[in-house]
Every structure is written in structure tokens, then in C-alpha cells.
Amino acid sequence: MKKLVLSIFLVPFLACSSGRMDLAEVNDALNYCASQTKRTLTDLKSDSAIDYTLMPRNIMDSLSHWSLRKATKEEWTAGFWPGILWYDYAYTKDPVIKAEAEKFTASLGFLANIPAYDHDLGFLVFCSYGNGYRFTQNPAYKEIILKTADTLATLYNPRVGTLLSWPREVKNRNWPHNTIMDNMINLEMLFWASKNGGSRALYDIAVSHADKTMQCQFRPDFTSYHVAVYDTLTGNLLKAVTHQGYSDESMWARGQSWAIYGFTVCYRETKNPKYLRFVQNVADVYLRNLPDDAIPYWDFNDPAIPNAPRDASAACVTASALLELSTLTDNAKKGTEYREAAEKMLASLSSDAYQSRKSKPSFLLHSTGHWPNHSEIDASIIYADYYYIEALFRLKQLEETEAVK
Numbered sequence: 001m002k003k004l005v006l007s008i009f010l011v012p013f014l015a016c017s018s019g020r021m022d023l024a025e026v027n028d029a030l031n032y033c034a035s036q037t038k039r040t041l042t043d044l045k046s047d048s049a050i051d052y053t054l055m056p057r058n059i060m061d062s063l064s065h066w067s068l069r070k071a072t073k074e075e076w077t078a079g080f081w082p083g084i085l086w087y088d089y090a091y092t093k094d095p096v097i098k099a100e101a102e103k104f105t106a107s108l109g110f111l112a113n114i115p116a117y118d119h120d121l122g123f124l125v126f127c128s129y130g131n132g133y134r135f136t137q138n139p140a141y142k143e144i145i146l147k148t149a150d151t152l153a154t155l156y157n158p159r160v161g162t163l164l165s166w167p168r169e170v171k172n173r174n175w176p177h178n179t180i181m182d183n184m185i186n187l188e189m190l191f192w193a194s195k196n197g198g199s200r201a202l203y204d205i206a207v208s209h210a211d212k213t214m215q216c217q218f219r220p221d222f223t224s225y226h227v228a229v230y231d232t233l234t235g236n237l238l239k240a241v242t243h244q245g246y247s248d249e250s251m252w253a254r255g256q257s258w259a260i261y262g263f264t265v266c267y268r269e270t271k272n273p274k275y276l277r278f279v280q281n282v283a284d285v286y287l288r289n290l291p292d293d294a295i296p297y298w299d300f301n302d303p304a305i306p307n308a309p310r311d312a313s314a315a316c317v318t319a320s321a322l323l324e325l326s327t328l329t330d331n332a333k334k335g336t337e338y339r340e341a342a343e344k345m346l347a348s349l350s351s352d353a354y355q356s357r358k359s360k361p362s363f364l365l366h367s368t369g370h371w372p373n374h375s376e377i378d379a380s381i382i383y384a385d386y387y388y389i390e391a392l393f394r395l396k397q398l399e400e401t402e403a404v405k
């Protein structure tokens, strides 16, 4: 514990003095991701041939190699490593990376042919097959996404108006119909499928889920609850609680990031201004309460702050979302504010305070997975790396587009 507290105190203010990232700095960060990706691939094949069903998940603070998890229906993070490989391929155009991306992605294809285990199908299939399709247009990938979107939709309860996130907790915790904020991310796959040959019902489900979540899973100050528990007979909210946050009434950093990301996608896909107004409020309360280096403590209300762990993963998710939101908002001042905030986050993440560099093959340090369970505290976690490379990729595209204008 002493070591953890010390490492938190040592996080310096900002490596990049301006807090902005120009194209050369973004390319440097993407080159760094490319070389760390190669390191991970080398590590994965060090003993024998790569087992493509094993996905990097985390590297604890004291360790220097990825802990791997089997790509099963229960392993919600299994799509992030293939997704990273796709982003890296999109940046490097390296055919070796493409071939590895294809092989890891293929390990998740089984999800299109089994019943839904839980809501994480979007994370699993849209980060892997979704990116794969975006960068290759492989029609077989499209089929997998469309089938999985239909599977995800089976979790929809029309009386409540949301997707059931965790079927296992219906009995385990007596949460008859539960919806977690993370589930907002999975709506993107439904929106995409409905536009690409899937049913219109998928769009309607995504909209209904977003509306009910907006109505029931936020406090008046726009901070979010992690879990909403609904009555299956009336569809009414029974209670709103936490699972991974500090307390039921606290703002769990990654939950708020999922909300910022998810409602940004809802506005992109529907162009309904109510989502834009809402997501700006959800983003603004997060931004107002950040520490100086723009990387949140794992929960904004942990009384141990400033001696509490950070969550770099929340910063990565938020940075990626804000880059998109900065292009969607109709208010130029807000657009600039979101763009600058995202760049400040990425500059901070790209400093020696947060990049793993020589110490580990991950991109980043200092994420918090599940504080109440005492798991993955101050660790490298694969989804932080995924949203980091996604955010860098988005920033590169924005800066390149602006350069030719």
C-alpha cells in the first residue's frame, strides 16, 4: 500500500508543457504504441507458437508480462487486443500486424453462434470485428457483427425499455432487470447493424435504452449511477446502486466515461439534440472535477484523494469520446473546450508518468479495474490501451483533416 501511495504522489503535473499535442507528437505516441504492440506479440510467442485464443488482460504493478485470459463468452475484455491490432494496422499498414489481427479476431467468431451470456457482446465483437470490418471491408466480418447484434438484442426487455446487462445477477443479487452504465458502449453495435443490413428494431432498442438510462441512471447534477435495477412487471426503477464505484452516491470515474462515450455515439447516430445537451452536461461535471493532470482518481468521491489510485482507462475512454464530441457540438466554444481537454488528457497519458515504456509491453500504467474487489489496482489494463490508441488515431485523423483545409 505504501508503494502505491508513493507512486500516486510521484505522478508529475504534465510532461507536455503546452498540454496540446501536435501531429508530430501524436505520431510519436502512435509509433510508441506500434513498438509496444510488437513487444507484446514477441512476448506472446516467446515459448511456442501463439495461442490465438489467449488475450492480454493486465499487468500488475510489480510484474512485467501480460496476464492472459482465454477468449470465452465470460471474458468481457477479450475484444480489446484484436481491436488494438486493428488500430495499429490502420496506422502502420503492416501486413504482419494485419495477419495477427485476423487470427486473434477469429477467436471471437463463436460469439455470433451462441446465446447471449451478457451485454458485453458489443465490447467483444465491435472492437474486434467492428474495427476489422472498418479497416478491411471483409464481408465475413459484417455477417458476424450482424448476427451478434441480433444476439445482443435478445437481452432487451420492452417493458423496462433497456437491455439486461447481467443475466447472472438476476438470481445472484436479486436484481430482476439490471442495466449498467457500461452497457451504453454496446449500443454502437446496434446502431451500426441497423444501418448495415440489420433490422430497424435494433435502432429502436438502442434509442429506448439510451432514453431510459438518461431518465433513471443519473443524479440531478449529471453524475451517473453504475447500476440501475428495474422491476420486470412495471418497468419502473427499483434502485440505483454501485458495483465498481466507491459508494452508491459517488461518481465512479470509468462509469462516467462510459456515459460520455455512449451518449456521444447516441447523438452521432440519431442527431437528436437532447443527447447532445445531455452528454455535454455529463462531460462537464467530469471535467470540472478533474485533478490538474486531467487523469481522474478511480472514483471522484473517494475520501482518500489525493492518496487514491488513478484510473488511466477512464481518461482514455473520455479523451476518445471528447474528440468525437468536439466535432459534433453546435457550440464552437464547447467544441474547443472538449478538444483541448482531450489533448491535455492524451499529453498527460503520453508522459513518462503514465506510459509503461521499457518497464512493460503495455502502452500505459495506472488504471484501476475493480477497487471494491481489490483487483487490478494501479495496473496496466488492456482496455486503457485500446481507448488510448483509438483516441490517438482519432486525433491524428482530425489534425490531418485540419492540415489540408
Ligand code: GLY
Residues within 6 Å of the ligand: 076, 182, 244, 254, 369
Ligand atoms: N465493464 C466493466 C468495467 O468497466 O470495468
